[in-house]
Amino acid sequence: MLAPLCFSGAVLRVLLVEDDAMLGDALHTSLNQSGADAHWVRSVSEARLALVEHGFHAVLLDLGLPDGSGLAVLKHLRSRYDATPVLIITARDRLSERVQGLDAGADDYIVKPFQLDELHARLRAVVRRSSNAVVSALRCRDIALDPARRCVTRDGVEVSLSAHEYRTLLALMERIGHTVNREQLETAVYGHSAALESNTVAVYIHQLRRKLGDKLITTVHGMGYRIESEQ
Amino acid sequence: MKNLQRQLTVTLLLTLLLAWIFVFAFQQFETRRAQTGLQDQGLYDGANQLLTAMPVSLLGNVAPAERFALPPTVQFNGDRASFQVWSLPGRRPLLQSRQSPAQPLNPSFQDGYTDSAAGGVNWRVYSVTDASGKVQVQLAYSQSELRAKMLANATRGLVIVSILFLLLAAVTCVVIGRAFRKVDRAGAAIERRGPFDLAALPLAGMPGELRPFIRSINQLLLRVKGALDRERRFLENAAHELRTPLAALSAHAELVARSAGSAESTQAAEKLRLVAQRTTRIAEQLLDQARMDALVDSAQAPEKVGLDGLVALLARDWEACAGRAGQRLTLDVRPCAVMGNLDALGVLLGNLLDNAVRYTPGRGRIAVSCGPVPGGGAFLRVADDGPGIAPAERRRVFDRFYRAAGAPAGGSGIGLSLVAQIARQHGASVTVSEGLDGAGVGLTVAFPAA
Numbered sequence: 001m002l003a004p005l006c007f008s009g010a011v012l013r014v015l016l017v018e019d020d021a022m023l024g025d026a027l028h029t030s031l032n033q034s035g036a037d038a039h040w041v042r043s044v045s046e047a048r049l050a051l052v053e054h055g056f057h058a059v060l061l062d063l064g065l066p067d068g069s070g071l072a073v074l075k076h077l078r079s080r081y082d083a084t085p086v087l088i089i090t091a092r093d094r095l096s097e098r099v100q101g102l103d104a105g106a107d108d109y110i111v112k113p114f115q116l117d118e119l120h121a122r123l124r125a126v127v128r129r130s131s132n133a134v135v136s137a138l139r140c141r142d143i144a145l146d147p148a149r150r151c152v153t154r155d156g157v158e159v160s161l162s163a164h165e166y167r168t169l170l171a172l173m174e175r176i177g178h179t180v181n182r183e184q185l186e187t188a189v190y191g192h193s194a195a196l197e198s199n200t201v202a203v204y205i206h207q208l209r210r211k212l213g214d215k216l217i218t219t220v221h222g223m224g225y226r227i228e229s230e231q
Numbered sequence: 232m233k234n235l236q237r238q239l240t241v242t243l244l245l246t247l248l249l250a251w252i253f254v255f256a257f258q259q260f261e262t263r264r265a266q267t268g269l270q271d272q273g274l275y276d277g278a279n280q281l282l283t284a285m286p287v288s289l290l291g292n293v294a295p296a297e298r299f300a301l302p303p304t305v306q307f308n309g310d311r312a313s314f315q316v317w318s319l320p321g322r323r324p325l326l327q328s329r330q331s332p333a334q335p336l337n338p339s340f341q342d343g344y345t346d347s348a349a350g351g352v353n354w355r356v357y358s359v360t361d362a363s364g365k366v367q368v369q370l371a372y373s374q375s376e377l378r379a380k381m382l383a384n385a386t387r388g389l390v391i392v393s394i395l396f397l398l399l400a401a402v403t404c405v406v407i408g409r410a411f412r413k414v415d416r417a418g419a420a421i422e423r424r425g426p427f428d429l430a431a432l433p434l435a436g437m438p439g440e441l442r443p444f445i446r447s448i449n450q451l452l453l454r455v456k457g458a459l460d461r462e463r464r465f466l467e468n469a470a471h472e473l474r475t476p477l478a479a480l481s482a483h484a485e486l487v488a489r490s491a492g493s494a495e496s497t498q499a500a501e502k503l504r505l506v507a508q509r510t511t512r513i514a515e516q517l518l519d520q521a522r523m524d525a526l527v528d529s530a531q532a533p534e535k536v537g538l539d540g541l542v543a544l545l546a547r548d549w550e551a552c553a554g555r556a557g558q559r560l561t562l563d564v565r566p567c568a569v570m571g572n573l574d575a576l577g578v579l580l581g582n583l584l585d586n587a588v589r590y591t592p593g594r595g596r597i598a599v600s601c602g603p604v605p606g607g608g609a610f611l612r613v614a615d616d617g618p619g620i621a622p623a624e625r626r627r628v629f630d631r632f633y634r635a636a637g638a639p640a641g642g643s644g645i646g647l648s649l650v651a652q653i654a655r656q657h658g659a660s661v662t663v664s665e666g667l668d669g670a671g672v673g674l675t676v677a678f679p680a681a
Contacts, residue, residue, distance in 0.1 A: 022479030030486055064475075091474045095577035099544070111548045113478035113511050115504075116485045118551045164543070190547075198562030200543040206566050 004035040005120060005127075012036040012127065013054065017047045017070060018062040018089065023112075027060065030116045044068040048076055051084075058127050059086045060119075061106070063097055071097070071104055078105040081149040085126035089114075102163045105150055108191070125191025129167070138173040140227055143212055145173050152212075159211050164189050168204040172217060172227045181224035236411045243407070244400050255392050259385055266381065270372055271344060274357035278370040281314060282359055289325055290318060290365060314370045319360065336369040346374070413437060417445075429456040466521055473514045481507040512585070516645040519578045523652050533657075536573050538601040538609055538678075539564040541580060546599060549584045557593040565602035567609035569678040571657045579653040582646040583613040583674055591617035596667055607680030614666040614673035625663040650674070 005012045014031055018024035019042045031038035039054065041047050044067045051059075051073070059077070063070040074086055088101045088109035098109050107126040110119055137146040142155045150166060152159045161169065171188035172180055185201045205217055205225055218226045301307055313331035317324055319340065332350025337358045339345065345356050353374035360367045413436050421432065431449040434442060481504050488500035542564050553560045569576070587597045601611045620628060629651040654661045659678040666673040 020475045020479060023475055023482060026479055026482030026486060030482065033486075033489075095544075096573045099573065102544075109547075112474050113481040113507060115551070116482055162540075197559060198543070198546070198564070200539075200546075200562055200564055203539045203543065203564055203566055 005031065005124060012058065013056045014038045014123070015047065015050055015054070015056040015059045016040045017042075017044075017060065017065070017073060019043065019065050020062075026116075027119075030120075034120060042066070044070070044072050047073045051077060051082070056084055057130075058123055059084055060089060060123070061086055062089045063101065064091070069097070071101055074101060074104050074106055078150065081151075083130065083148055083150050085130040087119075087122055087126055103160070105163060107163055122191070129188070129191060138170075138176075140173060140176055141216070141230060143173075143216060145169060154212055161208075161211065164200075165204050165207050165211075168201065169208055169212075172225060176227050177229035179220045179224045179226045185224070236407060236415075240404060240407050243403055247399060247403070248396065251392055251396050255388060259381075259388065262384060263381055266377065270355065270377060271357065274344070274355065274370050274372065275359075277312075277314075278357045278359045278368045281316070281370060282361055282366070282368045285316065285326070285366070285368075289316070311376050312370070312372050313354070314368065317367045317369065319365055319367055325366065336371045340367060342367075347371075410438070414441060417441075429453075429459070466518055469518060473518075474511060477507050477511040477514070480504075481511075513645075516582070516649065519582075520645050520649055523575065523578070523649060523656075533570045533572060535568050536571050536576055537566065537568050538576075538611055539566050541573070541576060542599055542601050542611070545577060545580050545584060548581070549588050553588050553597060556588070556591075558588065558591055559594075559596045560588075561596065561598045563598065563600040563602075567601055567603040569609050569657065569659075571678075575653050575656065579650050579676065580611065580613075582650050583611075583676075586646050586650075586674075587613050587615045587617075587672075591615040591671070595671075598667055604677065609678045611676045611678070612673060614671065616667040616671040619666060619671045620663065628663060629661070647674075650676070 005014075012035070014036050016024065016027055016031065016038050018027060018040070024040055024042065028038050028040045039050060039056070041050050042065075044065050047059075047061075047065075047070075050056075059073075061070040061073060070088065074088075077084060077086065085107040086105070088098065088106045089112060090098050090101070090109050091112050101109060107129070108122050110122055137144055137148075139145075144153045145151075146153075147170065152161055152166065152169065167189045168185055171185050182201050185204075186198075189201065189204065205219075209217060216227060218228055220226050313328050313336060314326075315324060315328075315331055315336050316326040317335065317340070322335075322340070324335075332352070334349050336349050336354055337345055337347055337356045338349070340358065342358050342360050345358070347354050347356055354371035355374055355377070356369055356371040358367055358369045417432065417437065429452050431452060432445050434445055434449075437445055484500045484503040484507060488497045488504070491497045491500055542562060546560060546562055550560060584597075584599070591597055595616050597613065597615045599613050601609065604610050628647045630648060651661050654676050657678060659676050662675050662677070664673045664675065665671065
């Protein structure tokens with residue numbers, strides 16, 4: 001039996017966007033069996049409509065839809081500063097589409113075919129991360145991060161960050177003046193620091209320094225990274 | 232190499248050269264004949280004049296020894312011409328020019344023209360005997376004189392002809408070069424193209440003879456492009472249409488396993504799920520292979536792809552799978568970029584990862600690393616500490632449908648051949664070596680500088 005899906009103790013409301021009847025049916029059933037309230041739509045237009053009317057805690061988004069790409073739903077969502085977490089369901093051969101999805105603000109992706117428990121774990125991780133997000137904008141020197149809009153600006157100019165870079169920065173900005181170690185950052189980026197042992201965090205830090213300036217993030221050798229407070 | 236331009240130039244110049252040689256030789260021959268004729272006429276006239284000018288009394292007396300001398304201002308080369316007057320009955324010399332040799336210029340004393348050698352000089356001699364047959368006049372020109380004159384003539388002619396020939400050759404080369412420049416440029420433009428640049432060739436400025444060719448090539452390109460587009464659409468649809476129902480099958484099998492009462496039915500449902508997974512992977516690889524065979528992807532211009540981001544992205548796909556098998560997946564990525572196609576590189580890395588996860592036993596280690604190489608370029612390495620491949624078999628792992636002896640079921644033998652193929656497309660090399668801690672397999676892809 002899968003662990004129940006919930007949101008801060010309440011029923012988790014999930015929008016499932018999947019055009020394939022068989023797969024959609026299986027996902028719908030498994031989500032509802034786990035205690036979530038899943039609403040299933042099969043096209044871009046239906047998804048847009050559903051997102052206007054209901055407050056969802058998460059979106060499961062297939063990319064190949066009959067009336068367009070799931071990316072359109074994602075872009076529509078983010079253009080309205082809606083930070084609802086989005087988990088993309090993708091086919092492995094559409095790597096470029098997946099990259100586009102992450103760049104457009106998707107929180108994670110899962111490759112078909114997947115195991116249901118993995119899907120649920122990923123879903124839980126993105127929901128947990130979003131519920132932790134503080135609402136007011138975080139500032140340090142010329143950098144401002146608005147969690148509600150998922151938007152980062154430098155000197156008032158918007159900087160485009162991938163989802164992973166954004167989450168790394170968010171984790172550091174939430175703890176300005178404190179050192180954040182690698183495990184904490186991995187948890188922030190991936191939702192957990194499971195089987196994967198990696199230095200990808202160093203790569204995201206490198207990218208952030210490239211985009212936001214060298215002086216923002218300090219390396220604390222052997223410990224992790226830190227954004228110094230302004231004093 | 233058969234080259235129309237070179238062939239044309241060489242043929243033209245050779246023809247020209249032959250024509251020149253023929254004209255020159257003919258002209259020289261004619262000049263020589265004319266010169267000889269003139270000279271012979273001179274000899275004839277001179278000898279007759281001499282004969283008729285001489286008094287008959289010359290026969291009776293011994294020739295007077297005293298002669299007139301030339302005024303000192305006159306430059307006269309007596310070697311050029313000689314004459315002798317002989318009394319025929321006794322073959323006795325009566326009169327001769329100053330530098331004339333002692334022996335007769337015409338030893339046979341026959342009338343008419345003859346060539347002879349007397350006093351170490353070659354002569355052209357004309358002999359005439361008087362009507363009574365008593366006296367013969369022999370008048371001669373030195374042959375070497377004539378030859379030197381002819382040679383000087385020939386040299387002058389040759390110089391003029393050579394200069395003309397060189398001028399003409401240069402003009403020919405320039406004219407042909409200009410005529411072919413557009414064709415050459417078009418050829419160079421075609422050679423510079425990428426293997427799947429299917430844009431039409433420009434017709435503007437092309438000579439009329441080439442236009443029909445270019446038009447048919449363009450039509451052919453258009454048809455190839457259409458065929459490739461159709462193939463790509465088909466393959467993409469096929470991949471997508473297969474993967475989704477297999478995902479549905481897998482999900483339903485899991486639902487059945489969860490709600491099934493007995494252990495046997497749970498196991499059966501789990502097997503069903505594994506079958507779906509394996510079918511998906513094989514379908515995926517076959518379609519990847521077909522796509523790479525069609526080289527559809529390289530029709531797009533290569534772009535800069537960050538290998539570090541790609542590794543971080545794709546390692547996620549295998550993370551859960553490796554975690555379930557108890558394998559440890561470690562990443563060591565340093566920022567580096569290569570020029571290539573994102574989807575093709577994704578297929579390459581995906582197959583390396585798939586291979587490692589499939590052939591490394593539980594609790595094994597898989598290390599993925601990438602980074603820049605000193606001196607330009609980048610490397611990508613996937614190493615494990617699994618059973619490894621015997622050195623003798625290492626070359627064969629890139630053959631299509633090759634599967635290592637004793638390999639666990641589930642592989643299709645396509646993965647690594649696909650890796651090698653994509654690496655080739657990117658100008659990269661793949662090497663097989665030992666993996667981690669002297670065990671297992673390590674596959675390293677070395678990319679050229681971006």
